[in-house]
Amino acid sequence: MSNLTDLTLKAALDGLASKQFTSVELTQAHLTAMESARALNAYIAETPEKALQMAAASDVRRASGDAGPLDGAPLGIKDLFCTEGVGTTAGSKMLANFKPTYESTVTSQLWRDGAVMLGKLNLDEFAMGSSNESSASGPVINPWRAIGSDRKLTPGGSSGGSAAAVAAGLCLGATATDTGGSIRQPAAFTGTVGIKPTYGRCSRWGIVAFASSLDQAGPITRTVEDAALMLGSMAGHDPKDSTSLDLPVPDFSAFVGKSVKGLRIGVPKEYRVDGMPVEIEALWTQGTAWLKAAGCEVVEISLPNTKYALPAYYIVAPAEASSNLARYDGMRFGLRAAGSNLTETYENTRAQGFGDEVKRRILIGTYVLSHGYYDAYYIKALKVRRRISDDFDSAWTQCDAILTPTAPSAAFALGENASDPVAMYLNDVFTVTVNLAGLPGLSLPAGLSSEGLPLGLQLIGKPLDEGTLFSLASVMEKAADVSQRPQSWWRASS
Amino acid sequence: MAIDVATVRKVARLSRIAEPEEVLPALAEQLNGIMQWIEQLAEVDTDGVEPLTSVVNQGLPLREDVVTEGGDASRVLANAPKSVGGFFVVPKVVE
Numbered sequence: 001m002s003n004l005t006d007l008t009l010k011a012a013l014d015g016l017a018s019k020q021f022t023s024v025e026l027t028q029a030h031l032t033a034m035e036s037a038r039a040l041n042a043y044i045a046e047t048p049e050k051a052l053q054m055a056a057a058s059d060v061r062r063a064s065g066d067a068g069p070l071d072g073a074p075l076g077i078k079d080l081f082c083t084e085g086v087g088t089t090a091g092s093k094m095l096a097n098f099k100p101t102y103e104s105t106v107t108s109q110l111w112r113d114g115a116v117m118l119g120k121l122n123l124d125e126f127a128m129g130s131s132n133e134s135s136a137s138g139p140v141i142n143p144w145r146a147i148g149s150d151r152k153l154t155p156g157g158s159s160g161g162s163a164a165a166v167a168a169g170l171c172l173g174a175t176a177t178d179t180g181g182s183i184r185q186p187a188a189f190t191g192t193v194g195i196k197p198t199y200g201r202c203s204r205w206g207i208v209a210f211a212s213s214l215d216q217a218g219p220i221t222r223t224v225e226d227a228a229l230m231l232g233s234m235a236g237h238d239p240k241d242s243t244s245l246d247l248p249v250p251d252f253s254a255f256v257g258k259s260v261k262g263l264r265i266g267v268p269k270e271y272r273v274d275g276m277p278v279e280i281e282a283l284w285t286q287g288t289a290w291l292k293a294a295g296c297e298v299v300e301i302s303l304p305n306t307k308y309a310l311p312a313y314y315i316v317a318p319a320e321a322s323s324n325l326a327r328y329d330g331m332r333f334g335l336r337a338a339g340s341n342l343t344e345t346y347e348n349t350r351a352q353g354f355g356d357e358v359k360r361r362i363l364i365g366t367y368v369l370s371h372g373y374y375d376a377y378y379i380k381a382l383k384v385r386r387r388i389s390d391d392f393d394s395a396w397t398q399c400d401a402i403l404t405p406t407a408p409s410a411a412f413a414l415g416e417n418a419s420d421p422v423a424m425y426l427n428d429v430f431t432v433t434v435n436l437a438g439l440p441g442l443s444l445p446a447g448l449s450s451e452g453l454p455l456g457l458q459l460i461g462k463p464l465d466e467g468t469l470f471s472l473a474s475v476m477e478k479a480a481d482v483s484q485r486p487q488s489w490w491r492a493s494s
Numbered sequence: 495m496a497i498d499v500a501t502v503r504k505v506a507r508l509s510r511i512a513e514p515e516e517v518l519p520a521l522a523e524q525l526n527g528i529m530q531w532i533e534q535l536a537e538v539d540t541d542g543v544e545p546l547t548s549v550v551n552q553g554l555p556l557r558e559d560v561v562t563e564g565g566d567a568s569r570v571l572a573n574a575p576k577s578v579g580g581f582f583v584v585p586k587v588v589e
Contacts (some may be wrong), residue, residue, distance in 0.1 A: 386543050
């Protein structure tokens with residue numbers, strides 16, 4: 001009973017089903033862990049009363065034989081998902097007092113299936129960032145530390161709170177979102193599993209918008225099986241999102257543990273970037289060896305436009321963001337700052353409400369969409385996006401899935417990349433292509449660096465082929481056997 | 495195509511973000527750094543390539559033009575910075 005926060009989501013659901021403990025006990029154990037882990041700053045808001053209420057209701061449902069697929073499982077919710085009656089800040093001063101009167105589709109499906117909400121998780125402001133340092137609530141601290149060091153490391157971003165909470169046992173799983181790598185990079189930095197499904201799998205309705213043609217929700221969990229379970233509840237068609245795919249949700253769990261014999265795994269030569277640490281290169285090779293041992297065939301492939309993905313992204317995403325964030329004008333919701341006339345009210349509201357990175361992206365977006373630059377930048381970037389997508393289409397004639405590193409380094413120190421926006425952007429060099437092409441991508445922990453920090457590998461799939469990713473990832477998870485958890489230093493310090 | 499202080503001032507105005515005069519030079523330098531890095535896109539041959547605006551291979555769905563959820567002004571106004579009698583209150587627009 002003392003280790004309820006160490007259970008996987010699957011084991012916890014089994015324990016609930018076999019009456020080893022109640023959801024109230026399981027939830028209380030997590031609330032206690034959260035209280036003693038405030039040093040990590042993973043949660044922007046803890047919702048203990050709501051959690052215990054939902055847990056008690058779950059116990060009643062279970063007693064009457066009425067339990068859903070996630071019934072009684074306590075989860076953390078990235079503070080980008082609107083939750084009815086519970087503040088939703090998007091990590092921004094702009095929404096510091098915003099209390100949605102509606103529930104996002106993804107979270108409503110989790111509650112439909114019985115899950116319990118523990119609280120709202122920290123993130124980069126409006127999900128813009130790769131280190132969680134742009135949050136108005138301050139950075140999240142990675143539960144992992146390098147061996148023999150107490151330097152504070154980033155959990156990655158933008159879903160840094162989600163990844164840190166899952167790694168530290170502050171929830172059984174967490175929702176996250178990914179526009180350029182915001183699920184997969186934090187998962188890699190914290191030794192957790194994260195999947196960004198095919199664009200359109202999860203409804204975007206009720207998720208605070210960043211770049212609508214790229215944003216997708218997905219889970220961060222401690223195991224591949226848990227990710228499959230959670231995605232099964234999060235995905236599904238929603239008429240309220242016009243880009244939501246009207247397709248049945250496969251039984252993702254059924255793919256976990258399935259044979260991968262005969263699958264062809266592509267290794268893109270363009271992902272061998274300059275300056276990549278030797279140990280990441282070695283881990284990548286190790287990953288291919290695990291898949292070969294399981295009967296896969298490994299083939300070298302070419303994705304020739306890879307190096308142009310990030311610059312194209314930094315036109316497309318800010319352009320969409322500048323348009324999406326135009327809604328924050330201080331009139332209908334969010335912050336309103338005083339001004340001597342209407343325009344000044346707008347300008348002061350946005351100057352005070354947005355942080356530096358968000359402002360920077362709005363300015364870039366406005367610039368590339370402005371008169372005289374629209375064709376040169378925005379249309380050009382969309383054409384490059386097509387070429388990147390075409391690269392994948394031709395790769396699929398040679399392989400069934402692609403294996404790459406998730407990030408070009410292990411977790412870096414807070415503050416290390418803060419002064420150079422482009423250096424920060426390079427974190428997403430391996431993940432961003434997947435968003436531009438709308439493909440599913442999964443990051444799983446594959447080993448530890450020489451400093452004892454988690455390193456991740458990424459599997460990229462064909463559109464709608466999350467199932468194959470779960471099969472491959474479960475084979476690799478077994479082979480990697482990364483069972484180490486971060487040492488709970490944060491408890492001692494509190 | 496360097497971004498100068500005048501361009502930043504103009505773009506900030508278009509973005510409706512008050513940027514004090516003294517931060518403009520530093521901001522111009524930052525945005526230039528980013529845009530210079532982006533310039534490498536010019537190397538990609540995109541002649542005859544169609545811009546990719548959506549990765550969803552389905553047409554936009556249509557629905558009946560009827561009210562689905564509505565009729566509850568209090569929910570719409572719940573987060574308004576200022577409201578009176580079922581209306582948003584905004585600063586004076588016409589002098």
